[in-house]
Amino acid sequence: MGDIAGSHTPSPQPDLNRNRLPSLFEVLSRRTLPPVDLYSFYIYMRDQQRSVDYLDFWLDVAQHMTLCRHYVRELRRSVLVVTPDGEKVASKRSSAMLENIGDMTHPVAGPSKYQTDKENNQDAQMSQFLREDLHPQDSPVSDVSAAHRNPDLTGGPRNISESSSPAHTVARQDIRASAEKILYTFLLPGAEREIILPNNITSDITTAIEEYGRDDPEVFDLAKDYVFQAMERDAFPGFLRMKALGNLIPPTLILRLIIGMISMFGAFWTAFVLIFLDESRRSRLYLIIPFTFGVYFLASFQYTLDPVLALLGFSEYTPFDFSRVREPFVRRLLVKRALVVLAITALVDAALLLLFILVPGRRL
Incomplete structure (x- = not known):
């Protein structure tokens, strides 16, 4: 037919x-x-x-x-x-x-x-x-x-x-x-x-x-x-939330949650080790790597949005299969949300980094 x-x-x-x-x-x-x-x-x-x-x-x-x-x-x-x-x-x-x-x-x-x-x-x-x-x-x-x-x-x-x-x-x-x-x-x-x-x-x-x-x-x-x-x-309201307000699908979101939790656990564990070993503040600057990964992936999970992919104009259809965002209004909406998510990620990342850098070290 x-x-x-x-x-x-x-x-x-x-x-x-x-x-x-x-x-x-x-x-x-x-x-x-x-x-x-x-x-x-x-x-x-x-x-x-x-x-x-x-x-x-x-x-x-x-x-x-x-x-x-x-x-x-x-x-x-x-x-x-x-x-x-x-x-x-x-x-x-x-x-x-x-x-x-x-x-x-x-x-x-x-x-x-x-x-x-x-x-x-x-x-x-x-x-x-x-x-x-x-x-x-x-x-x-x-x-x-x-x-x-x-x-x-x-x-x-x-x-x-x-x-x-x-x-x-x-x-x-x-x-x-x-x-x-x-x-x-x-x-x-x-x-x-x-x-x-x-x-x-x-x-x-x-x-x-x-x-x-x-x-x-x-x-x-x-x-x-x-x-x-x-x-x-x-069905349609959930579809709009997923595709017009976000660009990730549930299986990928679960993976990002797992990666984010592991990264944050590693970041906190490393931070406390460096503090109790009384390492220099310069050495603690490397905490930016696990904290950034952790905060970024958790923010992606929370907002169902990968901000970098959104700024590049991509949306996920099936796991790790991405396609261009061609609907003009949705593209603008995703860019605005991506900027907000990046700002939140940067603020939380900076706050955690400053906290563990400025805490005085104490060797046990």
Whole structure:
């Protein structure tokens, strides 16, 4: 499904002038850049939340919507372009419905609250058309689409170019297979990647697909909105804290905590040894090395941020795998936090160093 619906849909352009953190819908609709892009959120849902099935369900439903739009757009083009006098081939009602739907140029599928009234109306009309076209083999509109896919059947034009048309024509069977795949993969009890939804939502979808043969996008609307709200409430705030306010992931943070504690233990042990051996203050200056390591790594753990990496513009995706920070607002935010963390590190480091340098030595 992704090969048909995803690769030929125009990608939304990221908003480089956004002076705020992105919303979940902007991330899901690919309008953001690393480290708050969809790829980063997918890794977060997989590795941290352990609930990537919910995100995959959302993405599959969004792909299903795009697939339906391609199918209806192809039918509409067939009626209006291949056979301008559409009533000779298609029923008046079907032809009128296709014409009234419009071009459906909006490429992003999402909750209704993020769409305009026009987009919601077009999607509702598209679903209504698909419900009335449940048997494509008997539908005169589908005969037009078949003729468009094989111009030899009608003697019509062999080459019709339109930027909004997918490279591969979508068949109604593809839509049906897509809807069933979502049902059998995510929603049925005991499914391979079953997600937990309210029973009434799951049963309504199952009934609509299996008993009434529906495959229009509205079948999944309640489930899609429920999953979106769950991710927005339970997962997305943690994702922003990790990726927009920090640049490290939990496994690395634990490692830094261990290194920091060991460094601080070594620093304090060495400091007391030097004091009780009555070593010179110049010799104690070397304490700056373990204290700096200890304070730096503990500060990185506390703020989930490596300040040096932040100033260089890098963020961690998987353990020791770093990528450039390309979202402008996040880059500025991380730089500011990095400077604060470096200032705190320097102050604490200096205070500890002065304390153990100025303490009088006493040989035991």
